[in-house]
Amino acid sequence: MAVYRPLTNAESERVGVAALASGRIVDVEGAGTVQTMDLAPNRTGPLVISEVYAPATLNAELQYNFHMFFELYNNSDRPVFLDGLTFGIVQLPDIAAPVASCDESARFRKDPDGVWAEFLHRFPGSGGQYPLAPGDAVVVALDAIDHSVVDPRLPDLSNADFELLGFGDVDNPDVPNAVEVGLRSWFHGHGLLFYVSHSLFIANEVDPASLERAVWSLSSGDLTLIKIPAADLIDVMWTERDDALQDQRYERCDGVVHKNFDQLGGGYLPGGGNLSLSAQRIRLPGRAGAAGGLQDTNVSAVDLVGAPITPGAIR
Template sequence: MKIRILYILFVLLVSCSKERVIPDVRQCNLELSLTVPYQYTNDIQSFEGVVVYVKNSRKDYVFTAMSNAEGKVVFSNIEPGFYVVNIGSEIVGVNDIFVLNGNKSIELFSSLTVNVDLEVNVIQVEGAGFVIKEFYYSGCLTPAGNNYTDDQFIEIYNNSADTLYADSLLIVEHESYGYEPNYWSYMASDSIVVKMIWAFPQSVGLLPVAPGAGIIIARDAFDHKSDPNGNPLSSVDLANAGFEFWSDKNVDSDIDYRSPNMVAKLWTFKGNDVSFHTRGGSAMAIVKIPGNVDEFVSQNLVVKEGAISANQYFCKIPNKWVIDAVEVTWNDKLYKRFHNSLDAGSVFVEAGSLSGFSIRRKVRRIINGRVVYEDTNNSNYDFEHDVVPTPGIYLQ
């Protein structure tokens, strides 16, 4: 009897151990086919070497591969999920550089072949136009551990070989903070919607900017490192900033420093001071609106459906008037606001809010002592992040 029971026990154990629950693991292949608009097919005859990034939106990893000459890229045996394809690459022609940008969200739950239509920007080898050279929004901490964000700034830069004039430029901030889908995404292919428009004051007249020079626009234009009102832990001296943002909402609500004040053409949520989102909610752009700006703004106000307050009016601006844009995001969860033709990528300070770091454009080359910054309209590729702010410094 004992032996029989032991035998039954043994048989049961063996039979159990044979029964193995195998999880149903699926894997997919993703084939990407890169295409460019018809007018560039003669100029761009080979896609060889174009780098393609495929990022898993849920997890923290990126696949990278290079395209073959026909523009085919294959990723094999990858897990199902949500992916973002990002392409930012340059093909150097005889006289021009063809900047290829692409950004596409893919839901991959079976093997797919996907066409990725690339935007093509033709740029001169020597650089062109104004760009956002640096944006410092994260702020920092004081020795007492308090938040300090008065040292925020944005810097624009003449990336061309010619003297350009900045007096008609506008600095704008997109309406969306980027932590939820862009309400205005239905019009993103031809317009952006902004909540702040800042113009250079008419009083300064013409504002020439030499090649390789820039303009710093500070939140508060003073030396934050050494001034008693500043923060010794700030790394930023903005005493020489060309301009500052300033609020006249209340008397003495915002100290008016020596630099000329920018003029608000639209400020939907006007506060006692201008502040940018310290975690990366402020997507910024340089815009040039032909004609009378005030008139344009008043004629292009838009409002969200169901909005009940007059201060919820924003301004719609055509993409064709955007000179440069940078898609700053909270983190790697991407809710794009700018169309791929403006910025096919995104960038953020990974160290987070109050880290004291900024995002800064990478140097492409130096021509006769003049810095030419990357400008492929893809901030993934164009910008460095988590760098110590260097306002007014171009050669590192």
């Protein structure tokens, strides 16, 4: 359940915010049930994840996973440098491949002091090499190649701004690499896959060796995670897939990350090989072309919309 209220121009000028929102997963017991929601204001951060394209294609028609990309947008009125920034996904077992209860995963999902992850990448550069101007976007491709040769519905990402590099990759020499710096490499060797239904985050440069670690003992084996501190998190996007069957088969936990970072997943993209849509951040009302123009209320359910892919462009 999500609640959202855009402010009028007059209200926005008076209080300095443009939208209020809140959201959470709730069990409604019956007609007449009252739920109280405290609406938090949008925040204008310097850098936001503006688009995620990660439809699953593992079916009989097409078995291919390397077409994924995400987009970063400078939502401020001054340049932002990408050098050294870290990004990754929150991929807990009860979300991706349920082998644990929501109670067992709560200590990781509901940690107000940060997000827990296993797979991380870092942007290249040591300072001042990769500026992003206000209102500009960059595309980060899993593989910076023309994927339409595999299937015409897939995008041409050969002109992406960055690509992920893993141990089994074919490297595009014209595109800078974001290298793996997590606890281990992603299984396919192309860098981490960020399926819709994961929570993707961007953070300041961190040293994984110095971060807090925890071992989670599961029936499938021990899982080691590291915590990205809240103070280093720049933006979090929690995407969801419209999958009623998954919801029926598995217990749906009340959040992937703490509500301080994102309160309710959004995007709600269809599964089953629909390759035309991505999860995209919407514009704040009346803010087209302005600094801080993309909405960031920390409620992905109202910040995101499913729309035809637009790598490098803002709708």
